[in-house]
Structures are given as structure tokens and as C-alpha cells.
């Protein structure tokens with residue numbers, strides 16, 4: 072049982088006009104096995120929340136705390152956070168020229184597990200995980216995300232999650248850019264990991280469609296850098312009908 | 322013997338061709354008033370069938386090309402013999418032909434080399450330079466029609482080596498020339514990989530990889546002379562720099578003459594600055610005298626590590642140093658993988674890893 076505890080998190084980015092406050096006091100607790108959907112208008116700070124937890128250097132923490140099972144996450148380096156059991160499926164996965172997917176996966180799994188995977192079982196493990204996500208095995212020899220379509224990048228993110236077996240995963244618009252079939256395949260992947268690992272999930276999305284596959288326990292409305300309302304799955308339907316107008320203050 | 326005309330003067334450093342080079346470190350290799358020794362040290366272990374190597378009197382083997390590079394002219398005049406490597410017509414040599422230089426010591430050396438690839442021959446020649454040296458060389462590579470030649474030079478010198486060199490290829494009709502230059506060692510290395518064409522249907526791919534550590538000056542001056550039509554050139558050089566006063570210079574001169582219709586050319590140089598105190602100069606230069614071309618372009622970038630790439634790798638548990646290593650290996654792989662000789666690719670990658678670990682990167 073793990074708990075990610077976000078308390079009064081405040082985050083700024085440096086801009087040419089100086090520091091700009093993006094997150095204005097985010098409070099959220101995610102336990103193992105729970106799925107929290109985060110919905111909110113463009114630019115409200117959802118990705119900022121995701122990146123800040125993962126430790127992206129662009130963001131400056133100006134207040135609050137993030138802990139995983141009581142341990143200060145904000146004091147950890149980026150790789151330590153991953154080793155502690157956090158995983159971020161990115162909205163825009165990054166291309167890394169000249170680094171093959173298979174080399175990347177092996178290096179990453181070795182770092183997270185603390186030892187190199189057994190040569191005998193490793194190839195099979197990757198093949199199986201790729202097959203489960205309907206990914207062509209040829210992707211293993213391609214460079215990380217280079218020339219991948221939007222949907223292929225998202226599958227590749229979930230593939231990594233499957234192999235790294237995190238405790239808490241943040242999925243930042245993993246559903247965007249997926250066709251109907253891919254959405255189902257990816258959702259099944261997430262549910263599989265959730266079941267086998269008792270994964271806690273922060274699911275950032277704009278659409279209720281993915282929530283039909285991945286049942287949220289909680290839905291949070293995000294606006295202007297904080298959570299402004301929380302409810303059950305029914306809140307998502309209400310948002311889909313009414314939009315965010317009532318939460319956005321001019 | 323001297324083929325030097327009085328038109329040529331010892332460079333002062335103000336000349337366009339010499340303005341980046343620290344002349345005071347050249348040990349006189351450029352200085353026309355100083356005589357340099359002539360003891361060709363290029364050697365080979367064995368030659369495959371279809372390949373011969375011999376030493377010819379310089380006077381009986383006049384240069385096939387003209388040059389205005391003073392160092393190359395000086396090397397020519399100082400060399401009484403020429404090492405001639407000949408690949409027989411139609412010979413297909415599947416194993417690489419290795420030529421080596423090791424530990425020339427502290428005596429300045431001039432070297433003239435001619436590589437002649439016969440009609441429709443196919444071969445790979447690898448020149449391995451290692452140890453200490455003060456070397457000035459003029460290498461001429463002649464590709465007869467239909468020949469296919471890969472010419473690889475590895476500068477894995479000790480850190481005190483001084484090396485000036487011109488590698489000039491004359492590419493015949495329908496011939497294919499691939500040049501791969503790897504420069505990692507040496508105190509000062511200044512190379513001129515240059516090509517001209519002798520017939521249509523010919524192509525040149527010129528690839529380079531360099532890594533300058535603290536105090537190293539690594540200079541590559543590419544020159545592609547599209548003097549005939551229907552020829553192709555691709556230039557791609559990638560470099561990394563790390564450490565105080567690490568210095569690289571890349572010049573990419575491509576000339577498309579009026580007669581060179583249907584020319585297809587692209588040149589690219591990318592530099593990765595891994596620390597403060599390093600400096601990379603990159604000067605692509607394209608001159609076009611005909612409008613009738615297939616394509617002509619160039620690109621040059623010099624930058625630091627891509628934060629997004631590093632973050633992505635680190636967010637998957639990969640420690641920062643390892644992430645940087647992966648990114649740099651990936652950066653060079655495009656060039657390195659073209660060598661096609663696994664043992665050499667691994668050795669060079671190992672050297673790059675060493676360069677990385679011997680400096681605090683960040």
C-alpha cells in the first residue's frame with residue numbers, strides 16, 4: 072500500500088517577464104488501487120502538476136510538499152523519483168535520436184530494478200508486453216519515439232509502465248491522439264497493471280470516453296492552478312455536458 | 322627537389338584558411354623555411370589478393386591534383402617517395418585494408434600517399450593513426466570509373482600529436498566514394514577532406530566524428546568541388562566538445578560550378594558543447610554558379626544537451642550521467658554505424674565514453 076500525498080503545492084515557471092505562478096495550492100492524496108481523474112481547461116496547469124511531481128527542471132517549487140509514503144519526493148533527483156515508484160506517461164513523449172527502444176528499455180529496467188534483467192527471459196518479456204499493446208516488435212529496433220505517430224508514442228509510454236511496474240502512475244492525456252481500438256488496448260494495459268500491481272493512478276484527460284474503460288474512483292476539476300471541485304464518476308458526465316464555465320472565474 | 326613556387330608564403334594566421342589554427346603549435350609543419358624529415362612510417366601487416374602497396378620515387382609520381390594548401394605543398398616537396406596503394410580493376414575486396422602509423426616520435430614527418438581504386442573495384446581502406454607524431458600528409462585518392470571505395474581515417478593519437486593532412490579524392494564516372502574521418506586524439510589536428518569529380522554519375526559521402534577534450538584543437542575543412550554535372554555529395558560531421566579550451570573548427574565549402582548541372586548536395590554539421598570553456602566554430606558555405614540543380618542545402622547547429630531528452634531518460638530511472646552517455650552515444654551512432662567494422666566501432670565508442678568520464682560534464 073502506497074500513498075502519494077500532495078499538499079498545498081505551489082509551482083512557478085521562469086518566463087522572460089519573470090516568474091509566473093502556475094500552481095496555486097494543489098491538495099490531492101492518491102492511494103494504491105485508486106484512480107483519480109483530473110479534468111480541466113487548457114492551460115489550467117495539469118501538465119505542470121504532472122511534471123513537477125516527476126521533477127522536470129523547468130518548474131520551480133515555491134511552496135507545499137509532495138511525499139510518497141512519507142518520503143519527500145521534491146528532494147529527490149528525477150531518476151530517484153522513478154526508482155521510488157513514480158511514473159509519468161507524458162503528454163508529449165520525447166524523441167531520443169540514436170537510442171534504440173530495446174536499449175532504452177533495458178537500461179531503464181536495469182536502473183529501476185537495481186539489476187540487469189536476465190538475458191534469457193528479457194526478450195520474451197518485452198515481446199509479450201509489446202504484443203499485449205498490439206505493438207509491432209519492429210519498434211524495439213527503432214529509435215526512442217523517433218518518427219512514431221502520436222498514438223504509437225502513447226502505446227510506448229504504457230509499454231514502459233508495464234515493464235517498470237510503478238506504484239503510482241500519472242497519465243497525462245494518454246488518451247489524446249488514440250484511435251478507438253488503440254484507446255481500448257491502452258486502457259486494458261492500464262487496467263492490467265492496476266490489477267497486478269495495485270497501481271494508484273492520476274489520470275489527466277479532457278474526455279469521458281477513456282473513463283468508460285478506466286473507471287475513476289474520484290474526479291477532480293482543475294482550474295487556474297488548483298483543484299476546485301471533487302466528486303465521483305458522475306462529475307465527469309456533468310463536465311462533459313456543461314463544460315468548465317462555472318469553475319472559470321475571470 | 323622542390324615543387325614549391327614562390328607564390329606561396331608561410332601562413333601568418335591572417336589568411337582565411339589559417340585564421341582558426343594556432344600556428345605556434347604546428348612545430349613548423351607550415352613553415353616553408355623549415356625542412357621536415359622524410360621517413361614514411363605508414364605500414365601494413367598484409368595485403369589481400371588484388372591489392373598492392375609499393376614505394377615509388379616522388380618525382381616519377383607527380384600529384385594528380387593541385388592544391389593551394391601550404392602544408393600539403395610542403396609535405397609534397399619534402400617527400401622523396403610516395404606510398405602507392407593500388408586496388409586492381411574489378412577486384413572486390415571484402416575485408417578492410419588496414420594501414421597503420423604508430424608512435425612516430427618527436428621527429429617531424431612528411432608523408433605522401435596515393436590510393437588508386439581500379440575500374441569497378443570495391444574496397445575499404447582504413448588508416449589508423451596512433452601514438453605521438455608531428456605529421457604532415459598529402460593523400461590523393463583516385464577512383465577510376467565505377468569504383469567504390471570507403472576511406473576511413475582514425476585519429477586516435479596521443480594527446481601531444483600534431484597532424485596536418487589533406488585527403489583529396491578524384492571521383493571518376495559512376496564511382497562512389499565514402500570518407501569517414503574520426504578525430505579523437507591529438508593536440509592539434511587539421512584535416513582537409515576534399516573531393517572533385519572526374520565524370521557524371523559519381524557520388525561522395527563525407528562523414529566525420531570528432532570529440533575535443535581540454536586543450537585540443539580539432540579542425541576539419543571540407544571542400545567539395547562540383548566541377549562536373551550529375552554528381553552527388555553528402556556531408557555530415559558531428560562533434561562534441563568538453564573541457565577548458567576544447568576547440569573545434571568545421572568548414573564546409575561546397576562549390577557548384579556553372580558546368581555542374583543536376584548537382585545534388587547537402588551538408589550538415591552538428592556540435593554538442595558539453596561544458597563551459599569549449600568553443601566550436603562551424604562555417605558552412607555554398608556557392609552556386611548554375612540554376613540547374615537537383616538540390617543544394619546546408620545546416621549547422623551548435624548546442625548543449627537537450628534538457629527534454631535528459632529529463633525523459635531520467636524519468637525512467639536512468640541516472641543523469643548514464644542519460645548523458647546514452648544521448649551522446651546516440652548522437653554519434655549515425656556516423657559511427659557507417660564504419661561497418663564492429664571492432665572499430667566499439668573501440669571508438671569506448672574512447673568516447675572515456676572522454677566523457679574523464680571530465681565533469683554538466
Ligand SMILES: Nc1ncnc2c1ncn2[C@@H]1O[C@H](COP(=O)(O)OP(=O)(O)OP(=O)(O)O)[C@@H](O)[C@H]1O
Nearest residue numbers: 084085086091093112113114115116117118119120
Ligand atoms: N515558459 C513559460 N512561459 C509562460 N507561460 C508558461 C511557460 N510554461 C508554461 N506556461 C503556462 O503555464 C500554464 C499551464 O500549462 P500546462 O501545460 O500545465 O497546462 P495544461 O493544463 O496541461 O493544459 P492542456 O490541457 O492544454 O494540456 C499555461 O498557461 C502555459 O502557457
Ligand SMILES: [Mg+2]
Nearest residue numbers: 117118119162
Ligand atoms: Mg497538458
